[in-house]
Amino acid sequence: MSSYSTSWTDVVIDRIHGEAKSAYESIPPYFRRFDAFGNDEHPSIFKPRLKPQVNQLELFAITTTSPAHGPGQPPLDSAGGERGQLRRPPTPETDKDHIVVAAVGPYHHRTASAQQQPPPLITCAKKCGIVKYLTGSFNLDVVGFLQWVQRNEERARRCYERESFQMNSHEFAEMLLLDGCVLLFAIFLLRPSIREDKLPAELAADADHGREFRNLSAHISFHMKQTTLDLLVLHNQIPFFVLTELHSRLKNTFFAGVNYSLEELALSCFQDVHPFGLKEGDLSPTTQRDGGGNGGGSGTERFPQRVHHLLHLFHWSLVPGQKYGVDINSIPPREPESHLPSATELEESLTIFTKQKDAKGSRSSCCLDITFESSRMATRGVMRLPALHIHGYSEAVFRNLIAFEQNHLRCGHGVTTYAICMARLLQSDADARLLRNSGILPYTQRTDKEIVDFFRQLVDECRNTCMPDDLIALCKDVAAHHQSTGVRVMKGFVLQCFPKQTITFFVIFGAIISIATLINTVHSMYRYYHPRGNLPPMGR
Structure with missing residues (x-):
């Protein structure tokens, strides 16, 4: 068995060294211009779903029907259908999940990445170059890691959706080696702590291997924001315990002098992505750790006991603890019995909107949590929401978070609950304007109508889903306040005294x-x- 393992690992190493040669010799253009039941691991990485996207202008190019096709018959959907019955082929759910810099995981391995147009910036040759660089300069034991992957292959495969890809044992081990090194290389470059240790600058100035490091890190360094967004795509993940193993083998060499756990390093890479759940002070360096394990030491107790992948770690930082859980035994989906009124309707019910503050014992300063409180006489309500900055990439980030929750029920439905509440609060442009003036939507590049459509489209991703009990309770509390006797009396008094805003203005004037x-x-x-x-x- 030992001789067999050594032979195939030698083949993998030779292939990596062969492709790494082209990566070393190529100069980046920037320098020229200066869940399954009964499974303990339960799948947490899923392939992108396909759904037909029909262009309304191409749907019916010709409205007339031929004699062979009666008006009462359904149109043909096949490729050889009637003229004018044009159909676009099934495409991925969105083009915004297009990987630009770093494509990792079995869904993007070799043949899959070759079909992507345009291909990712970090090619297979670049990946091989990174592995060879870590092997030659930082003593990465490639043979030992490949053999470790072979021993843990079944556990790693269980992290992916069942029967969602086809790779033999050797290809799977090679993929985890290449992509794991790419992710650690990216984390090393994206972490904010480089301002403290300046290790990348020292490696770039190295006389022996500085040129290799500059060439291999160019794409990530010049596309930091896009690289960060690539790491938050659901189908672009590898198991976190694989990264932990690689990090433990490079902790005293490549990561020497970096006194942070892998969880802290990975999570700090997303500080510039909104929403982000942890404050800057929450990611403080720790010196005594158990080798950077996944929740095994005293320094990692703040993190989940088991981190599935980078998107799961980012998701954990956003959702409040011990809330919005879903009972996996209650499979039939259910909608809240009472729907949330819109923001303007709640304002008429004497409800004010304020920004969510840090809760005592909360691990997040910007977690996606919505709370509601009513006064003792039910004459005044306070709804607290987190301040959300909407950017061009926000839709893709939210959809990947929601897709993760919809496929992996054990992580709860915190983001789904937030999206549903916001979609119901924002029913018109006036609702969006009200939340904007309240500081809930302090900065956005979108108009009020686009904000309403933004959350409405997010809710379309989670139709017929299991609703957590916390959302049901929130809807009941808001409905009880909205329909209470005290609110109706106060609303009647206000309408009698000031029936219209114009009259109110002239009375005050x-x-x-x-x-x-x-x-x-x-x-x-x-x-x-x-x-x-x-x-x-x-x-x-």
């Missing part, structure tokens, strides 16, 4: 004029009875 007139009258009377010439001299 008239009151101001009356007060000003009264002050002027009093002042005139005082001057009449106390003229300036009859005033006693100063000092007498």
Whole structure:
């Protein structure tokens, strides 16, 4: 068995060295211009779903029907269907999941990546170059790691959707080696702590291997934001315990002097992505650890006991703990019995909107948690929501988080709950304007209508899903306040006294004029009875 393992590992190493040669010799263009039941691991990485996307202009190019196709018959969907019955072939759910820099995992391995247009910037040759660089400069034991993967192959395969890819044992081990090194290489470059240790600058200035490091790190260094977004795509993941094993083999060489656990390093890479759940001070360096394991030491107790992959770690930082869990035994989906009113309707019910503050014991300062409180007499309500900055990439990030929750029920439905609540609060442009003025949507590149459509499209990703009990309770509390007797009495009083905003404006304006007139009258009377010439001299 030992001789067999050695032979195939030698083949893998020779292939890596062969393709790495082209990566070393190529100069980057930038330098020229300067869950399954009964499975303990339960799958957490899923392939992209396919659904037909029909262009309305191409759907029916010809509206007339031929004699062979009666008006009461359904149109043909096959490729040889009627003229004018054009169908676009099934495409991935969205083009925004297109991997730009780093494509990892079995769904992007070799043949799959070759079909992507345009291909990722980090090619297979670049991956081989990174492995060879870590092997030659930092003593990475490639043979030992490949043999470790072979011993843990079944566990690693169980992390992926069942029968979602076909790779033999040797290809699977090679894929985890190449892609695992790429992810660690990216984390090493993306982490904010490089401002403290300046290790990449030292490696780039190295006399022996500086040129190799500069060439291999160019794509990541010049596309940091896009690389970070690539690491948050659901089908672009590898198991976190594989990264942990690689990190333990490179901790005292490549990561020497970096006093952070792998969880802290990985999570810190997403600090510039909104929403982000942890404050900057929450990612403090720790010196005593158990080798960077996944929740095994005292320094990693703040993290989940088992991290599945990078997207799971990012998701964990956003959702509040001990909330929005879904009972996997209650499979039939259910909708909340009482729906949330819109933001403007709640404002009429004497509800104010404020930004969510840090809760005592909360691990997040920007977690996607929505709470509601009503006064004792039910005459005033307070809904607290996190401040959300919507950017161009926000839709892709939210959809990957929701897709992870929809496929991996054990992680809860915190992001799904937030999206549903926001979609119900934002029913019109006026609702979006109200939350914007309240500081809930402080910065966005979108109009009010685009914000409404943004959350409406997110909810389309989670139709017929299992609703957590926390969302049901929130809807009931809001509905009880909205329909309470105290609110109805106060609303009636306000409508009777100030039926319209125009009348309210003129009433306030008239009151101001009356007060000003009264002050002027009093002042005139005082001057009449106390003229300036009859005033006693100063000092007498």
